[in-house]
Amino acid sequence: MIRLEPRPQPSILWTYASPALALAITVFVAVFIFIAFGKDPVRGLSIFFWEPIKSPYALTELILKATPLMVIALGLILSFRANVWNIGAEGQFLLGAIVAGGLAVWVTENQIATQRWAFAPIVLLAGAVGGALWASIAALCKDKFNANEILVTLMLVYVANLLLSYLVFGPWKDPKGFNFPQSIRFSDDTLLPRLFATGRAHVGFALSILLSALMWIFMFRMLRGYQLQVGGIAPLAARYAGFSSRGALWTALLVSGAFAGMAGAMEVAGPMGQLTPYVSNGYGFTAIIVAFVGRLHPVGVVFAAFLLSMFLIGGELSQSRLGLPSALSGVFQGLLLFALLTCDTLVNNRIRWVGAKKSEAHA
Amino acid sequence: MSATAPPPRLALRHITKRYPSVVANEDVSLSVAPGEIHAVLGENGAGKSTLMKIIYGAVKPDSGEMLFEGRPFFAKNPRDARAHGISMVFQHFSLFDTLSVAENIWLGLDQSIRLDQVREQIAATAEKFGLPLEADRPVHTLSVGERQRVEIMRSLLTQPKLLILDEPTSVLTPQAVEKLFATLRQLAASGCSILYISHKLDEIRSLCTNCTVLRGGRVTGKVDPREESNASLSRLMIGAEPPLLLHRDAKLGAVALDVKQLTLKSDAMFGTNLDHISLHVREGEIVGIAGVSGNGQQELLAALSGENPRAPSQSVQLFGADIASAPPNRRRSLGLFFVPEERLGRGAVPVHSLAMNNLLTRHHELASRNALAWVSPARSRSLAKDIIARFNVKAGGDSAAAKSLSGGNLQKYIVGREISAKPKVLIVAQPTWGVDVGAAAQIRAELLKLRDEGCAVLVVSEELEELFELCDRMHVIAKGKLSPSIATRDASVELIGEWMSGLWTTPVAAESTTA
Numbered sequence: 001m002i003r004l005e006p007r008p009q010p011s012i013l014w015t016y017a018s019p020a021l022a023l024a025i026t027v028f029v030a031v032f033i034f035i036a037f038g039k040d041p042v043r044g045l046s047i048f049f050w051e052p053i054k055s056p057y058a059l060t061e062l063i064l065k066a067t068p069l070m071v072i073a074l075g076l077i078l079s080f081r082a083n084v085w086n087i088g089a090e091g092q093f094l095l096g097a098i099v100a101g102g103l104a105v106w107v108t109e110n111q112i113a114t115q116r117w118a119f120a121p122i123v124l125l126a127g128a129v130g131g132a133l134w135a136s137i138a139a140l141c142k143d144k145f146n147a148n149e150i151l152v153t154l155m156l157v158y159v160a161n162l163l164l165s166y167l168v169f170g171p172w173k174d175p176k177g178f179n180f181p182q183s184i185r186f187s188d189d190t191l192l193p194r195l196f197a198t199g200r201a202h203v204g205f206a207l208s209i210l211l212s213a214l215m216w217i218f219m220f221r222m223l224r225g226y227q228l229q230v231g232g233i234a235p236l237a238a239r240y241a242g243f244s245s246r247g248a249l250w251t252a253l254l255v256s257g258a259f260a261g262m263a264g265a266m267e268v269a270g271p272m273g274q275l276t277p278y279v280s281n282g283y284g285f286t287a288i289i290v291a292f293v294g295r296l297h298p299v300g301v302v303f304a305a306f307l308l309s310m311f312l313i314g315g316e317l318s319q320s321r322l323g324l325p326s327a328l329s330g331v332f333q334g335l336l337l338f339a340l341l342t343c344d345t346l347v348n349n350r351i352r353w354v355g356a357k358k359s360e361a362h363a
Numbered sequence: 364m365s366a367t368a369p370p371p372r373l374a375l376r377h378i379t380k381r382y383p384s385v386v387a388n389e390d391v392s393l394s395v396a397p398g399e400i401h402a403v404l405g406e407n408g409a410g411k412s413t414l415m416k417i418i419y420g421a422v423k424p425d426s427g428e429m430l431f432e433g434r435p436f437f438a439k440n441p442r443d444a445r446a447h448g449i450s451m452v453f454q455h456f457s458l459f460d461t462l463s464v465a466e467n468i469w470l471g472l473d474q475s476i477r478l479d480q481v482r483e484q485i486a487a488t489a490e491k492f493g494l495p496l497e498a499d500r501p502v503h504t505l506s507v508g509e510r511q512r513v514e515i516m517r518s519l520l521t522q523p524k525l526l527i528l529d530e531p532t533s534v535l536t537p538q539a540v541e542k543l544f545a546t547l548r549q550l551a552a553s554g555c556s557i558l559y560i561s562h563k564l565d566e567i568r569s570l571c572t573n574c575t576v577l578r579g580g581r582v583t584g585k586v587d588p589r590e591e592s593n594a595s596l597s598r599l600m601i602g603a604e605p606p607l608l609l610h611r612d613a614k615l616g617a618v619a620l621d622v623k624q625l626t627l628k629s630d631a632m633f634g635t636n637l638d639h640i641s642l643h644v645r646e647g648e649i650v651g652i653a654g655v656s657g658n659g660q661q662e663l664l665a666a667l668s669g670e671n672p673r674a675p676s677q678s679v680q681l682f683g684a685d686i687a688s689a690p691p692n693r694r695r696s697l698g699l700f701f702v703p704e705e706r707l708g709r710g711a712v713p714v715h716s717l718a719m720n721n722l723l724t725r726h727h728e729l730a731s732r733n734a735l736a737w738v739s740p741a742r743s744r745s746l747a748k749d750i751i752a753r754f755n756v757k758a759g760g761d762s763a764a765a766k767s768l769s770g771g772n773l774q775k776y777i778v779g780r781e782i783s784a785k786p787k788v789l790i791v792a793q794p795t796w797g798v799d800v801g802a803a804a805q806i807r808a809e810l811l812k813l814r815d816e817g818c819a820v821l822v823v824s825e826e827l828e829e830l831f832e833l834c835d836r837m838h839v840i841a842k843g844k845l846s847p848s849i850a851t852r853d854a855s856v857e858l859i860g861e862w863m864s865g866l867w868t869t870p871v872a873a874e875s876t877t878a
Contacts, residue, residue: 223726233712239691350383
């Protein structure tokens with residue numbers, strides 16, 4: 001018999017070991033899933049964990065998909081730590097893509113002369129503004145009417161999705177696009193500068209690493225960041241200290257919205273080069289898992305973003321190489337989060353084997 | 364005890380219970396005879412609660428045995444305990460505000476009984492034990508003392524053979540305590556055994572016939588409290604006599620905190636509205652506010668600390684400046700600091716280190732003054748080290764999480780944090796609530812020292828003893844109204860007790876000056 005016993009202090013070891021154990025459990029279950037489908041588990045696992053890193057080109061693809069996950073998750077960890085549950089980063093991502101895409105379309109159509117390095121900050125900023133505005137609707141509803149931000153942000157995902165569809169099926173549809181629901185291709189000069197000679201990875205990756213460092217500084221070295229987190233874990237203490245809960249709400253939603261919107265801009269001005277209804281790969285939702293696997297820590301999410309990026313790529317590859325549905329990556333994502341939440345029990349509890357000698361005590 | 368005597372109602376033998384970081388009970392034995400009122404005396408953290416939970420079936424001991432009416436018995440759970448005649452009244456009530464007295468009691472009883480039968484039983488029991496209760500009143504209209512009667516009534520209707528009371532008087536006025544004791548004596552005379560948990564020496568000496576003293580989880584004495592003095596009981600409980608406080612004459616300065624006709628509706632359901640509260644605190648004095656909890660203390664403190672900034676303008680003034688709508692950090696920069704009643708979650712963030720917790724109330728000093736407000740972890744840490752050293756806090760260093768400290772040590776830290784900010788006005792709620800005697804004495808001494816240095820101190824407490832020890836003047840708060848102030852040397856426990864029921868005779872200034 002095993003028994004859980006609360007720890008006097010949370011275990012630092014398990015805070016970091018828990019994601020590793022969760023990954024191990026996920027892999028373990030994955031083996032059985034592959035076997036159940038009649039596939040060679042070694043080959044299956046290699047598609048998820050070896051293919052994405054085996055060549056320089058594969059690595060750039062890994063980076064390409066990790067970048068938006070990382071940027072969104074960096075905003076989400078701030079929001080989650082402030083106890084503001086922005087579940088709709090997907091919607092803010094789409095709005096960022098719409099605003100940034102709209103700007104690129106306008107620049108392209110009017111043949112305004114620009115250069116990649118000069119236009120990059122503008123298009124990223126446009127995306128950030130779009131995402132922040134979308135998130136501000138939820139902030140306003142929470143502030144004025146005490147509407148639950150989980151529901152409002154989530155509902156706004158569907159609204160954003162329909163708005164994007166309306167635009168690419170309607171006013172922004174490429175007249176020469178054979179009636180496909182997509183905008184014109186953006187001019188080359190509006191696209192984000194590439195990072196390497198090969199592959200599609202763009203400067204957004206360098207920016208996301210920078211953002212990770214900035215987020216660390218904000219959270220752990222600036223009073224504003226500290227105030228937000230106190231509001232999240234001890235609202236009464238925040239009120240006692242005089243930290244504004246309204247300020248925390250708005251900051252959390254605007255920052256996480258802006259980050260998600262910027263990620264949306266990176267996607268359309270990066271690998272896509274045009275607006276389609278399929279701008280997002282579910283990045284906004286996957287980033288929630290990234291945030292938790294990364295322990296809501298700005299450095300942790302960098303690693304977690306790469307792991308989940310592997311899952312995304314592995315899912316696609318398993319479709320083409322193994323004939324398994326790409327939804328498999330969603331199954332693995334869910335498994336990982338589920339296992340992680342379970343393993344997190346060990347952070348605050350320890351396992352005791354009951355029946356063994358139990359007279360060990362600390363004074 | 365002779366061998367022919369009837370078996371004790373309850374006997375505990377060598378009970379030991381360990382938790383990961385502490386030994387809550389070690390080799391504890393006690394025995395309670397039928398109809399005996401037996402005190403279990405000890406400081407907070409001495410292991411009283413754990414022991415009671417073991418008897419009540421809420422906690423399983425690691426070793427030891429329990430005999431109930433001469434037979435080995437361990438309750439599997441509280442329901443099992445009640446079924447065997449063991450009942451417990453907790454310090455914190457579990458009543459539904461919107462239901463009536465009878466309905467609340469009905470909820471805890473066997474479902475085969477009808478509500479009108481419950482009403483009859485309440486009336487009969489009330490008659491028998493002098494526990495007046497109106498069965499049909501909604502609970503939210505009851506005073507705290509009446510609510511406790513509901514809890515006791517609920518226990519009595521299960522026909523207990525052993526009744527456990529956990530710190531029952533902490534919420535009562537002195538007069539209500541006398542009434543409770545009369546009921547308990549009657550109950551004991553009818554054959555029910557009572558285990559009375561307390562840290563109040565006077566009460567134990569007047570009520571109980573036997574006393575088991577716990578310290579650090581062990582039994583340090585078994586005495587007849589009627590033959591002991593407060594000093595001798597205190598020695599058993601804490602290993603020393605409580606230190607005496609040095610009370611110098613007040614050197615009064617300017618009026619520091621001035622509350623004028625403060626009227627404020629509570630925003631909580633069943634909260635207390637503040638009704639024309641006026642008081643002032645001068646530099647160099649300690650003013651106390653006594654009262655049973657739930658009479659407006661929370662609301663008044665929130666209006667004074669700035670946690671509720673909706674007080675009417677001019678109703679709260681600091682050295683003549685209107686601060687009624689200033690947020691807490693603005694009040695702090697003007698010199699008003701506050702120690703709240705709840706330590707974990709309000710006075711300190713439980714999972715943060717002590718150093719990080721300094722930022723709550725000391726961020727004006729610890730963060731850079733520019734718009735970016737950089738935090739300096741090094742300065743937070745050195746401040747934490749200073750507070751730990753100066754106020755003798757037992758903690759695992761400045762990086763220890765607030766929740767890893769014992770209640771007394773965390774309270775010393777929080778009080779120390781606010782005192783070392785050199786406040787001009789310090790407001791303290793329940794300064795020694797749940798704090799061991801040594802730490803309490805130290806905190807009280809620090810408050811007196813602060814007063815002698817010219818700080819204006821306002822103490823809100825439910826412990827009359829503490830207020831008499833600390834204050835120069837006292838007010839009483841009852842139902843949202845504040846009594847006139849009385850100099851402590853002119854006050855008596857009886858008078859303050861009467862006032863606590865809202866019965867003060869001196870007319871309160873009637874004219875209203877709300878702007």
